[in-house]
Amino acid sequence: MKSSFHTDTTPSPKKELPRISGSEAVMRSFLAEGVETIFGYPGGAIIPVYNALYDYRDKINHILVRHEQCAIHAAQGYARATGRTGVCIVTSGPGATNTVTGLADALLDSTPIVLISGQVASKTLGTDAFQEINFIEITQSVTKWNCQVKRAEDIPAAIAKAFYIASTGRPGPVVIDITKDAQTGFTDFEYNPIKFIRSYQPYADVDNDQIMEAVRLINLSRKPMALIGQGVILGGAEQELKEFLEKSGIPAASTLLGLSALPSDHPQYVGMLGMHGNYGPNIKNRDCDLLIAIGMRFDDRVTGDPSNFGINAKVIHLEIDPAEINKIVYADVPVLGDVKQTLPLITKHISQKDHTEWLNEFKVCYNIEREDIIEPAIARRGPHLRMGEVVDAVSNEFDDAILVTDVGQQQMFASRYFRFKQSRSIITSGGLGTMGFGLPAAIGAKIGSPERDVCLFVGDGGLQMTLQELGTIYQSEVGVKIVLMNNGFLGMVRQWQELFYDKRYSFTELTNPDFELIAKANHIPYRLVEKHEELESAVKEMHQSEGAFLLEVRLQREENVFPMVPAGAPVTDIRLE
Amino acid sequence: MEKEFIITIFSENTVGLLSQITTVFTQRNINIESITASESAIKGIYKHTIMVKNDPEKVANLVKQIEKKVDVLKAFCYSPSEVVLQELALYKVQRSRNVEELVRKHNVRILDIHDDYIVLEKTGHREEIVDLYHMLKPYGIYQFVCSGQIAIIKSKRELLDEYLSYVNEKQKRMMENNQI
Numbered sequence: 022m023k024s025s026f027h028t029d030t031t032p033s034p035k036k037e038l039p040r041i042s043g044s045e046a047v048m049r050s051f052l053a054e055g056v057e058t059i060f061g062y063p064g065g066a067i068i069p070v071y072n073a074l075y076d077y078r079d080k081i082n083h084i085l086v087r088h089e090q091c092a093i094h095a096a097q098g099y100a101r102a103t104g105r106t107g108v109c110i111v112t113s114g115p116g117a118t119n120t121v122t123g124l125a126d127a128l129l130d131s132t133p134i135v136l137i138s139g140q141v142a143s144k145t146l147g148t149d150a151f152q153e154i155n156f157i158e159i160t161q162s163v164t165k166w167n168c169q170v171k172r173a174e175d176i177p178a179a180i181a182k183a184f185y186i187a188s189t190g191r192p193g194p195v196v197i198d199i200t201k202d203a204q205t206g207f208t209d210f211e212y213n214p215i216k217f218i219r220s221y222q223p224y225a226d227v228d229n230d231q232i233m234e235a236v237r238l239i240n241l242s243r244k245p246m247a248l249i250g251q252g253v254i255l256g257g258a259e260q261e262l263k264e265f266l267e268k269s270g271i272p273a274a275s276t277l278l279g280l281s282a283l284p285s286d287h288p289q290y291v292g293m294l295g296m297h298g299n300y301g302p303n304i305k306n307r308d309c310d311l312l313i314a315i316g317m318r319f320d321d322r323v324t325g326d327p328s329n330f331g332i333n334a335k336v337i338h339l340e341i342d343p344a345e346i347n348k349i350v351y352a353d354v355p356v357l358g359d360v361k362q363t364l365p366l367i368t369k370h371i372s373q374k375d376h377t378e379w380l381n382e383f384k385v386c387y388n389i390e391r392e393d394i395i396e397p398a399i400a401r402r403g404p405h406l407r408m409g410e411v412v413d414a415v416s417n418e419f420d421d422a423i424l425v426t427d428v429g430q431q432q433m434f435a436s437r438y439f440r441f442k443q444s445r446s447i448i449t450s451g452g453l454g455t456m457g458f459g460l461p462a463a464i465g466a467k468i469g470s471p472e473r474d475v476c477l478f479v480g481d482g483g484l485q486m487t488l489q490e491l492g493t494i495y496q497s498e499v500g501v502k503i504v505l506m507n508n509g510f511l512g513m514v515r516q517w518q519e520l521f522y523d524k525r526y527s528f529t530e531l532t533n534p535d536f537e538l539i540a541k542a543n544h545i546p547y548r549l550v551e552k553h554e555e556l557e558s559a560v561k562e563m564h565q566s567e568g569a570f571l572l573e574v575r576l577q578r579e580e581n582v583f584p585m586v587p588a589g590a591p592v593t594d595i596r597l598e
Numbered sequence: 599m600e601k602e603f604i605i606t607i608f609s610e611n612t613v614g615l616l617s618q619i620t621t622v623f624t625q626r627n628i629n630i631e632s633i634t635a636s637e638s639a640i641k642g643i644y645k646h647t648i649m650v651k652n653d654p655e656k657v658a659n660l661v662k663q664i665e666k667k668v669d670v671l672k673a674f675c676y677s678p679s680e681v682v683l684q685e686l687a688l689y690k691v692q693r694s695r696n697v698e699e700l701v702r703k704h705n706v707r708i709l710d711i712h713d714d715y716i717v718l719e720k721t722g723h724r725e726e727i728v729d730l731y732h733m734l735k736p737y738g739i740y741q742f743v744c745s746g747q748i749a750i751i752k753s754k755r756e757l758l759d760e761y762l763s764y765v766n767e768k769q770k771r772m773m774e775n776n777q778i
Contacts, residue, residue, distance in 0.1 A: 157614055162621045166668040169613070186668055216778040219765045220610050220671040344662040347655075 038209035043173030043199070044073035046210050047137065050180040051081060053212040056108050058082045058099060058468055060092040064112025065152060067139030069204035071110075084468060084497050087489040089116050091461035093123025093194075094487070097132045098465025101448045102423055102473075104257070106133040106188050107465065113139045114152030117159075117198075122455055124163040124194045129452025130278060131255060133192035135183045143171040143200040156198050165193030173206035181215040190223025191342040192255060225343065225357035227366065234354045235313075235337045236370040242311035244379050245271045246302065246334075248294060248323075251278035251451075252316015252341060258361035259283070259444045262315065265368040270375035272383050274302035276317050278451045281441035291383040295323040296586045297433040300394070301386030303584070303592040308382070309334040316340065316360045319349035320452065321589075329591035339363050393597050394583055399438060401553040405577035408434040408506055411556065415476055415504060416440050418560045422474035422502075423448065423466050427459030427483030430512035433582045435478040457486030463501045464493055474502065474564070481507040481533050491543035491571075500568040503545075505536060508576040516581045540571040551575045602631075603657045604681055604749045607646040607664055608638060608671045608758045615669055619646060622663045628652055632685075632746035640758065643671065647748050672761045674751075681749040687727040689718045692738035700733055715740055 041049070047070050051059070059081060063071045074083060086092045089111045096107030107127075111117055117138040127134045141150040160167050166186045170179045179197050187195040239245060247269075253262050259282050266273050266283070272291045273283060283290050292299025312331045316339060317323070324330040327349045338345075338352035339360050346355040356363050398409030412435050421442040426432040426449040436449065448466050450458040463477040484505055494501060506512075511529040518526050540547035546566050550559040550573070563570040584595045609615050616635065623630055631649040638645035650657060657675055665673040688709070691697055693716050701708060701718060704726075710717035720730050727744060751757075772778045 158617060161614070161617055162625060217769055217772060218668065219762070219769070221668045222765065222768070342666070344659070344666045346662075348659055348662075 036211070038211050040207055041210050042069065042073065042204070043176050043206050043208060044069040044204045045076075046173060046176040046208055047180065047199070047204070048073050048077045048081065049210055050177050050212055051108065052077075053214070054106075054180070054184045056081060058084065059108040059110055060084045060086055060095040060099070060465065061110035062086055062089050062092055062112070062116060064116045064139065066113035066141055066201050067110060067116070067137075067204075069201065070137065070139065070199070082468075084464070084493065086461065087492050088487065089119035090122055090457070091464075091487055091490050091493070093120045093127065093134065093136060094455070094458050094461035095465035095468070096134055097123060097127050097130075097458075098425065098448050098462030099469040100132050100134060100465075101462075102445055102466035103469040104445065105469070106135055106184055108135050108137075110137045111139070112152065113141055113156070114154050116152075117156045118154060121159065121163060122453070124160055124196070126450055126453040126455045126458065127194040128163050128165065130450065131192050131251060132194065133187040134194035135180070135187050136194060136196045138196060138198045139204070140169065140198045140200045142202045144202070146200065156196065160196050163194070164196050167196035167198065169198040169200070170203050171200045173203050173208035176203060176208065177210065177212050178215070181213060182218065185215045185218070186221065190221075224341070224359055224362075227358050227363060228356070231354055231356050232363065232366045233370065235356055235367050238311055238335055238337060238354060239269060239271075239313065239367070239371050244309050245269070245311035245313060245376070246291075246305065246309045247271050247273040248312060248314045248317050249273055249275040249279040249282050250315060250317020251276065251282075252339070252360050253279060253282040254444055256316060256341070256359045256361040258316075258359075258364055261361055261364040261368070263287075265364050268368055268373055269371050270377075270380075271313065272376065272380050274299070276320070276323055276451075277436055277449060278447070279317060280436060281444050281446035284442050285440040289380065291380075292387070293436060295320075295592075296325070296588070297437065297582050297584065299387070299437075300390035300584050300595060300597065301383040303586060303595040304386055305383060306331060307333060307593045311335050311337065313337045314339065314350075314352075315364065318342075318345045321349070324349060325586045325590050325592040325594070329593070390584065390597070395438075398434075403577060406551065406553060406556060406574055407577050407580050409438050410553070411504065411506065411574050411576070412438040412478065414556050414560050415478075418557075418564050419474050419476055419502075422446070422476045423470060425449070425459055425463040425466055425475060425477045427477075427479040428454045428456045429480050429483060430516065430580070430582050431478040431480050431506040433513075456483045459483055460487045460490045460501075460503070461493075463503070464490060464497075464499050467499050467501050468497070471500075475500075476502045476504060478504050478506055480512060481505065481509065481531055482511045485533075488539065491539065491545060494545060494569045495543045498568060502563050503569070503571045504563075505571060505573045506576055507533065507536070507573055508578050508580070509533060510578060512580070513582070515579065519579070519581070536571065536573050545569050545571050547571045547573065549573045549575065599653065600651050601654060602649065602651050602678055603654075604676045604678065604683070604747070605648045605650065605657070605661060605664070605673060606676070606749060606751075607648065607673045609644050609646065609667075610669045610671070611637075611642060611644045612669045615644070616646070618667050618669065619648075619664055622660060622667070623650075626656070626660060628656065628660060634746035634748050638758070639756075640762070643758070647746065649747050672758055674757055676749070676751060680753070681751050683723060683747050683749050684721055685724055685727055685745055685747045686719065686721045687730070687742065687744040689720070689731070689734055689739055690715055690741040691718065691734050692740070694737050697734065697737050700730070704730055704733075706730065
């Protein structure tokens with residue numbers, strides 16, 4: 022059988038090449054790719070790689086997590102905070118299968134990840150050996166690419182290919198499964214970065230006709246709206262976006278993952294799209310005559326019923342992944358390519374405009390929402406603390422922090438009420454909606470961006486899914502600020518049960534452990550806050566404390582996120598209560 | 599409206615490639631009517647021919663998802679009228695005068711003759727193969743096997759060649775600009 026990559030790794034006969042183990046080749050390949058931090062967990066089939074890592078401890082910072090799922094979530098947090106490829110190492114069998122959730126999450130949220138998994142020795146492959154699992158087959162549908170390496174000499178080329186594929190085009194997770202004998206075998210080492218694969222063309226050639234057609238539609242449009250997606254952040258096109266918006270005067274809304282690409286206080290920013298997004302961008306969807314989707318993929322949480330999405334609008338879709346064009350919403354003008362490249366071409370040719378009247382319509386919507394939803398949500402009201410109020414207080418105290426969320430009500434409250442100043446300031450599991458993502462992702466984000474504050478909002482349910490990572494925080498001294506939104510419920514499911522299932526709270530109530538004891542056991546400073554008047558000082562204390570902090574907020578037990586578009590309904594059916 | 603489509607996929611010859619392709623079908627719950635794989639006219643490149651029956655839009659999206667696989671060079675989708683289709687079938691049947699008459703009438707090749715059975719080969723369209731099956735059935739079919747359909751496009755252009763020359767040009771340009 023042929024190996025699954027095509028770069029010739031045969032060393033040139035003239036050069037004297039160092040002869041090293043496959044495991045050391047992994048380390049040297051990492052260094053050649055500029056890897057500084059890896060997240061991982063050792064085990065039998067990866068011991069040789071860990072043995073090599075022992076000699077590279079001063080060059081590569083390894084974070085020992087407490088569960089492999091968290092190695093990959095931490096790598097995701099790292100990648101999304103820094104824009105670099107997140108790297109993790111796990112062993113075969115259970116070590117590998119534990120990462121599947123993270124791979125799926127990274128695939129759906131387009132996060133560049135290189136995962137090295139150990140594998141049993143090649144001669145025992147297919148014998149149901151101890152901790153053997155067919156990881157290539159398992160990860161086929163949750164990776165951008167994967168391959169198994171059975172010879173030490175194939176390791177450098179495989180890793181080079183992995184980094185190239187993970188980080189280019191629409192980024193995604195890549196798995197390299199390395200058998201134990203490949204790790205212990207010896208090879209001449211030479212590293213050649215890969216920048217070309219004939220079967221993989223990550224950047225389409227820009228089609229000027231489509232650019233000009235987009236320009237024509239934009240110039241004609243009276244009620245256009247820009248839909249900002251994570252593609253802007255992944256392409257590093259924040260400045261290009263600003264220039265486009267400021268010349269065109271077009272109002273811009275953001276998807277959940279596109280948040281922070283445009284600062285929250287930008288005058289043309291009209292809020293978040295989707296199920297729990299802002300009122301304006303949803304209710305005005307029917308009035309739009311042009312939607313300009315910029316690096317977003319029309320997720321069903323954004324479109325509601327796609328057949329009613331932008332029903333009176335033409336659609337320009339700027340997108341790097343050809344498979345996203347016409348997948349959910351038909352694109353009248355598809356503009357393939359990296360938005361960093363395509364947006365300026367459009368900006369150059371459009372006429373300078375301002376859509377003041379149209380923007381004012383969004384302001385009217387915002388005022389309605391502010392009065393009906395926002396102010397009541399963030400106000401000190403009722404006997405108990407509520408989520409909006411807490412997010413607002415944290416956002417006030419932490420100027421320009423990275424927001425990390427878990428999944429559920431706190432995720433929606435946080436993304437609605439947290440204010441963003443610079444790009445790469447939100448890390449949240451959007452596509453897969455992985456509970457338990459928050460804590461390990463926050464660890465990765467803080468390690469990747471130690472100079473920035475990292476605030477995690479996590480529910481009592483989500484925290485307990487990956488609670489063991491408090492041990493990682495202690496061991497690796499990771500200064501994550503954890504805001505535990507404790508309402509004793511799996512809040513989002515409870516909200517659905519309340520609204521759509523006659524309040525039949527089937528298994529959504531939690532009897533919780535003593536989080537203070539848990540924090541103490543992990544040597545993490547802790548404070549409990551239950552009263553409105555203590556909130557500000559508690560948040561301040563968390564901010565001022567050195568290193569990690571767990572702030573437990575006891576909340577009103579039942580609270581709902583609004584506005585809300587019922588699942589599958591047109592976005593214009595958005596409910597304010 | 600469900601229609602028949604022929605998807606041809608050109609790929610590198612890598613381990614697990616077939617499963618990479620079929621996973622795209624399973625995820626969308628699209629049934630594969632038939633599948634064949636072989637080396638193509640271009641060295642080192644494999645050609646897969648897959649028949650599906652589904653809505654045109656679903657199939658168009660499916661093809662893009664297949665092409666998204668890193669080791670897939672290109673995937674094309676055709677309607678049956680755009681290609682020449684053939685299929686091969688083997689029948690092991692009881693020897694009889696009637697069978698031998700059918701052999702002469704239907705342009706069937708005899709591959710093997712024994713005292714008590716005869717092995718026949720028929721190449722043709724799916725309908726011809728099915729028809730022959732029904733004609734032979736009364737005389738006793740011991741075994742029957744049928745290949746998947748294979749297809750060659752009617753257009754003179756080989757679309758993969760165009761892709762490969764585009765890719766080679768691109769690589770050359772990148773090398774000249776020291777990008778690789």
